[in-house]
Amino acid sequence: MESNKRGWTxxxxxxxxxxxxxxxxxxxxxxxxxTVANNVLxxxxxxxxxxxxxxxxxxxxxxxxLYFGFxxxxxxxxxxxxxxxxxxxxxxxxxxxxxxxxxxxGPLVLRLTGVYFTMLTLAFAQLxxxxxxxxxxxxxxxxxxQGIMPPAALSNKVVYYYFCLVLVSVSVWFLWRxxxxxxxxxxxxxxxxxxxxxxxxxxxxxxxxxxxxxxxxFTALAGGLMxxxxxxxxxxxxxxxxxxxxILMSILGGMGQFFGPFVGAAIMILIEDMVGARTEFWSMxxxxxxxxxxxxxxxxxxxxxVQLKERLFKRSSALGV
Amino acid sequence: MEPVLVVDGIEKSFGGLKVTDKVxxxxxxxxxxxxxxxxxxxxxxxxxxxxxxxxPDAGSIRFEGKEIAGARTQDIVTxxxxxxxxxxxxxxxxxVLDNVRVACLSKLREATVFIRPISAHKRAxxxxxxxxxSLGLExxxxxxxxxxxxxxxxxxxxxxxxxxxxxxxxxxxxxxxxSPEERLLTRELIKKLWSLFNLTLLFIEHDMDMVFGIALxxxxxxxxxxxxxxxxxxxxxxxxVITAYLGEEL
Amino acid sequence: MDPxxxxxxxxxxLTMAMILFLVASGLxxxxxxxxxxxFAHGSFYMLGAYFAYTFVSILGFNFWVSLLLAxxxxxxxGMLMEMLFLRRIYGRAEEAGFQILLxxxxxxxxxxxxxxxxxxxxxxxxxxxxxxxxxxxxxxVLPSYNLAIIVLGLLVAVGSWLVLSRTRGGRIxxxxxxxxxxxxxxxxxxxxxxxxxxxxxxxxxGVAGALAAPLRSVTPGAGIEVIIDSLxxxxxxxxxxxxxxxxxxxIIGEVTAFAVAFVPDWASLFSxxxxxxxxxxxxxxxxxxxxxxxx
Numbered sequence: 062m063e064s065n066k067r068g069w070t071x072x073x074x075x076x077x078x079x080x081x082x083x084x085x086x087x088x089x090x091x092x093x094x095x096t097v098a099n100n101v102l103x104x105x106x107x108x109x110x111x112x113x114x115x116x117x118x119x120x121x122x123x124x125x126x127l128y129f130g131f132x133x134x135x136x137x138x139x140x141x142x143x144x145x146x147x148x149x150x151x152x153x154x155x156x157x158x159x160x161x162x163x164x165x166x167g168p169l170v171l172r173l174t175g176v177y178f179t180m181l182t183l184a185f186a187q188l189x190x191x192x193x194x195x196x197x198x199x200x201x202x203x204x205x206x207q208g209i210m211p212p213a214a215l216s217n218k219v220v221y222y223y224f225c226l227v228l229v230s231v232s233v234w235f236l237w238r239x240x241x242x243x244x245x246x247x248x249x250x251x252x253x254x255x256x257x258x259x260x261x262x263x264x265x266x267x268x269x270x271x272x273x274x275x276x277x278x279f280t281a282l283a284g285g286l287m288x289x290x291x292x293x294x295x296x297x298x299x300x301x302x303x304x305x306x307x308i309l310m311s312i313l314g315g316m317g318q319f320f321g322p323f324v325g326a327a328i329m330i331l332i333e334d335m336v337g338a339r340t341e342f343w344s345m346x347x348x349x350x351x352x353x354x355x356x357x358x359x360x361x362x363x364x365x366x367v368q369l370k371e372r373l374f375k376r377s378s379a380l381g382v
Numbered sequence: 383m384e385p386v387l388v389v390d391g392i393e394k395s396f397g398g399l400k401v402t403d404k405v406x407x408x409x410x411x412x413x414x415x416x417x418x419x420x421x422x423x424x425x426x427x428x429x430x431x432x433x434x435x436x437x438p439d440a441g442s443i444r445f446e447g448k449e450i451a452g453a454r455t456q457d458i459v460t461x462x463x464x465x466x467x468x469x470x471x472x473x474x475x476x477x478v479l480d481n482v483r484v485a486c487l488s489k490l491r492e493a494t495v496f497i498r499p500i501s502a503h504k505r506a507x508x509x510x511x512x513x514x515x516s517l518g519l520e521x522x523x524x525x526x527x528x529x530x531x532x533x534x535x536x537x538x539x540x541x542x543x544x545x546x547x548x549x550x551x552x553x554x555x556x557x558x559x560x561s562p563e564e565r566l567l568t569r570e571l572i573k574k575l576w577s578l579f580n581l582t583l584l585f586i587e588h589d590m591d592m593v594f595g596i597a598l599x600x601x602x603x604x605x606x607x608x609x610x611x612x613x614x615x616x617x618x619x620x621x622x623v624i625t626a627y628l629g630e631e632l
Numbered sequence: 633m634d635p636x637x638x639x640x641x642x643x644x645x646l647t648m649a650m651i652l653f654l655v656a657s658g659l660x661x662x663x664x665x666x667x668x669x670x671f672a673h674g675s676f677y678m679l680g681a682y683f684a685y686t687f688v689s690i691l692g693f694n695f696w697v698s699l700l701l702a703x704x705x706x707x708x709x710g711m712l713m714e715m716l717f718l719r720r721i722y723g724r725a726e727e728a729g730f731q732i733l734l735x736x737x738x739x740x741x742x743x744x745x746x747x748x749x750x751x752x753x754x755x756x757x758x759x760x761x762x763x764x765x766x767x768x769x770x771x772x773v774l775p776s777y778n779l780a781i782i783v784l785g786l787l788v789a790v791g792s793w794l795v796l797s798r799t800r801g802g803r804i805x806x807x808x809x810x811x812x813x814x815x816x817x818x819x820x821x822x823x824x825x826x827x828x829x830x831x832x833x834x835x836x837x838g839v840a841g842a843l844a845a846p847l848r849s850v851t852p853g854a855g856i857e858v859i860i861d862s863l864x865x866x867x868x869x870x871x872x873x874x875x876x877x878x879x880x881x882x883i884i885g886e887v888t889a890f891a892v893a894f895v896p897d898w899a900s901l902f903s904x905x906x907x908x909x910x911x912x913x914x915x916x917x918x919x920x921x922x923x924x925x926x927x
Contacts, residue, residue, distance in 0.1 A: 121729055169912055176669060176728060177915045180867050184907045187860065191901040235497075243487045243503060244496040250473045250484050257471045260433070261488040261546065262459035268494065301860070305736055312733055342748065348740030355734045356720050 068241060071319055075237065078323070079230050086219045095222050097334055099290045101327045102229045103283045108310040108322035109236055110279035115308070116316030117240065118272050119252030121179045122170075123304050124186030125280055128159045130193065130299030132281025137206040137294035138199075145210050152285040159281030163274040171266050171273070183301060190299035205295035209288050225286050232279050233323075239275070240319055248272055309351055315361025324363050384447070385410050386550050386582050387432075392441030392451065394424075394431060394606075401427045402438065403606040409550060409584060414576055416593040417586045419603035420626075425586045426468065428603070429552050433465050434458045446549065464548025466540045468555040468586070474528035478519055481527050481538055483510040485545035510545065516578060517541050517571070533564040537571070544579060553585035557592055569595055594618065602626075636772045641893045642886065647778040647847070649885025650785025654840035655858055656865040656877040657792060658833030664872025665809045665829045668718060669731050672738035673837050674859030680706045680838030681845040681854060682746055685755045695760035699842045706838020711831035713738060718830075719823065739855065746852045755850040781843055788836070789878055796874065805829050809872070864907040870917020879919055 135155025139147035314325025336343040437452035486506035687698035796802035869876025891899035
């Protein structure tokens, strides 16, 4: 079966990429490279869990920063007030809390569709951002929280990197399994034809809520781990531009492809990193890249590559090769 | 024998305009019934009411003995009412196999399983292939649904409905937009599916060859009301029907 | 409580409302006519402010002339964006997502363009001659520039409405929203209509930025603040609804002004709260009866 074959290709490509990430600490020339790689991994999880909503189910949430910030600040606040020991429990508490928050907000935002859904997710996220910025006594407001250290066992940069890599691999595996499962098929069907899904006897909103919660949990994981990479959290993590950034990553890599957002995250982080070192105008470069992509390569980097491959394959088989 | 469906005096108005006017009829297991009527007679509205897309203003609909008037679509479907659409309603970017398989999974209550891959769901997969074969679509099973011809997409739509093993299947103009050859094939196919799957079938159709070729019973709707019902022979010779409807078309 | 305090806050809210309305009316017009959700609309507000700064403080033009020129310049920029880029994605599958992305990329580009051209430091603009002080009205001392903005905002509101409802161009624009194909068979140049609508909408945003410049400092990033507020306004009023945008602006302007007065620390949260409540209970907006819009 062709679809299964493509599934295998994707799976092996994913394993190969994660293996490359695992080799990086052996060949790196500076800790900084490790930080960049870790950034790529965590943003990739963030973008992939967002894409489960957008690319798969067709829900354009503009408020995923809410769960990213929530995860990051759970770790940040616990570590700040309770001490380093709380880093790991807080990471999982943040994921659980994010899931519960999504379970509460989800039914409200899912009452709406299309642009209205997008706007309501934005409003909730901005509300969260506003609270964090204004609640200075508790959150330090715009000053953020510095000096967040992972527990002693993970305090080594390389160890922490592998710790993240393992959790990222598990998350990617889990999301991959979802996308290959009946539930994943159901979500894709909801994107393409929600009213027909109702005629299969299935509840559209309930399934949308399920994936909304799952997405929030993994987003919080990415946020929480990020607190240990930068050793700090800041209010920008809650701001709508953060939500915007994962949308860009998904489109850039290809929202129709499982690993598209991963590739998009890598490209975006590397552009920020390389351009940021040379000019302060890196956001213009991202803007121009994005503009070009939207106009010329709407399927994203991975999507266009897959299409190119399919076209070449078809041509060669037509020639009888 | 217990009726599958008893429709009793349902009514629906849109802003003062009666689109369904005291319609009553029954369907028994194994029935193969056609609904005919001029455009605007309220045929599709009737389907929309039966499947919970619209709530009737008055009247009752009992499906397998349970009242379903105004119930939610997904609940009615779960009880065993299937529907294929006049305007083809499929999942265009999924493979032909997955279009049917998602319905099979849904019927087997495995549609929201995650972690276990789809291909590991053998029962649903086998069932989906079986349905595709009965429709003659098995050779396209790995194609994306949007690549199919219009006629094949309509068949796929029926296949999705069939996969739910409906106790009553509603088909809304199964041959609309088809070429004459496709129509002929579809007519034979529907007859074949009806006996193969022991279906109870209610279909809307404009193609009179199809109606009089396969239907066992015919309902004639006019301006929202049921004008007459009977066997194809009775309908063909009914003077009211001839003046109201058939006269212009036949 | 001192009643004049309430009036002053009310005036300040009205001023904010009028500036918001100028931005939001353009946004809602684009949504209604072109069916585009312009995320970069706030950037044209910012461009308007910088253009006005350039004309007044560097070139020494008269303030009111500069206001007009800033609008024209922002509008020209907007038309270019539509003709060179947005036009290419009309009718594409999942167009809404691509619109958001494309206009989002313009936020990034325009933000940095502004930094390149004008630098990152704050710019300020003097109030125009004759409006730098205050006037006494009914025994209260009111800032005259704020009153000028309110009057001007109302004039633009009525003027735009007249153009939309009474002129041939306005009628064509409104018809474009309903059926583009039909209009092009009638010989209407639909692409031009869309570009012009884009130009006018972004020009309104530019004028708003120029008007607000003497009240707030001119900074890169001003566009981002204003786009969120005007989004809220548009959603409140019902997307594509002109008078709804006015009502939404008044609500947000006044709510914010009084929130600033009474709970200054939490003021910025109130507009989001209003938006959440409205979206949950009346997603089609306050102004549009659901049935009419869905018919």
